[in-house]
Amino acid sequence: MAGIKALITLSFGGAIGLMFLMLGCALPVYDKYWPLFLLFFYILSPLPYCISRRVVDDTDSASNACKELAIFLTTGIIISAFGLPIVFARAEVIAWGACALVSTGNIVIFATILGFFLVFGSNDDFSWQQW
Amino acid sequence: MSGLLDGIRCGECDCNVDWSEKRNTVASIAAGVLFFTGWWIIIDAAVKYPTQEEFPHSYHTCGVIATVAFLMINAVSNGQVRGDSYSEGCMGQTGSRVWLFIGFMLSFGSLIASMWILFGGFVVPKNPIVYPGIAIFFQNAFIFFAALVFKFGRTEDLWQ
Numbered sequence: 394m395a396g397i398k399a400l401i402t403l404s405f406g407g408a409i410g411l412m413f414l415m416l417g418c419a420l421p422v423y424d425k426y427w428p429l430f431l432l433f434f435y436i437l438s439p440l441p442y443c444i445s446r447r448v449v450d451d452t453d454s455a456s457n458a459c460k461e462l463a464i465f466l467t468t469g470i471i472i473s474a475f476g477l478p479i480v481f482a483r484a485e486v487i488a489w490g491a492c493a494l495v496s497t498g499n500i501v502i503f504a505t506i507l508g509f510f511l512v513f514g515s516n517d518d519f520s521w522q523q524w
Numbered sequence: 525m526s527g528l529l530d531g532i533r534c535g536e537c538d539c540n541v542d543w544s545e546k547r548n549t550v551a552s553i554a555a556g557v558l559f560f561t562g563w564w565i566i567i568d569a570a571v572k573y574p575t576q577e578e579f580p581h582s583y584h585t586c587g588v589i590a591t592v593a594f595l596m597i598n599a600v601s602n603g604q605v606r607g608d609s610y611s612e613g614c615m616g617q618t619g620s621r622v623w624l625f626i627g628f629m630l631s632f633g634s635l636i637a638s639m640w641i642l643f644g645g646f647v648v649p650k651n652p653i654v655y656p657g658i659a660i661f662f663q664n665a666f667i668f669f670a671a672l673v674f675k676f677g678r679t680e681d682l683w684q
Contacts, residue, residue: 467556468552473560
């Protein structure tokens with residue numbers, strides 16, 4: 394049952410994050426839909442870690458170049474998700490308020506994705522240190 | 525209300541992680557933050573000043589070379605350079621040393637070139653818009669430090 398509770402909590406978090414994103418886009422004050430490109434970053438952000446986990450079997454060593462490259466790329470995608478609305482706002486494509494709303498949604502959604510990996514990444518009881 | 529704070533324990537919660545084991549992860553995250561922040565700074569400058577007069581496009585070169593140097597530095601592991609890895613590459617220890625030397629030279633060179641662009645292209649000619657020069661300098665500084673953190677912040681011999 395713990396899995397169900399965590400799943401419901403995480404989906405609530407994802408819905409809250411997407412709500413912030415859509416508020417940043419669709420409020421009548423802002424009404425610009427450029428921040429929807431952030432959805433690509435949300436989709437791409439778990440990919441490097443999943444690929445590296447599939448490629449290497451992290452059984453023994455704590456040093457793992459492939460996993461660290463994946464973490465580096467994931468960090469890059471997250472930074473890009475914050476950088477894109479800031480650049481939009483500086484280029485006066487979207488308003489600064491929309492940038493703030495979208496960044497809040499970023500924080501919530503990436504926390505949700507991190508929560509997914511913390512809860513469901515450890516599919517067994519002894520491999521609790523996936524991160 | 526009574527006994528509300530009884531459950532609080534200081535310093536022995538589960539979030540008390542061992543940071544020495546997570547050193548590689550932290551270094552990777554720090555390097556990623558630095559590297560991509562640098563690139564977003566230059567994207568911001570290019571978006572704000574798109575014309576050739578305000579921000580000549582050839583100035584993007586040193587950021588690209590810094591990125592190539594980042595890849596070159598981190599493509600060779602420390603064990604290859606010291607010569608204590610199990611397998612030598614196609615060029616052996618000397619080749620990896622030469623490769624790493626060229627990588628660091630490109631890295632330092634792009635950092636110096638970015639300072640040169642900042643002063644020679646924007647500050648000294650009394651250019652009214654200095655922000656692209658500062659952006660180039662910060663981009664190259666961030667990429668340089670990202671390369672250093674990703675190279676030397678990680679340890680590769682934790683199993684010894």
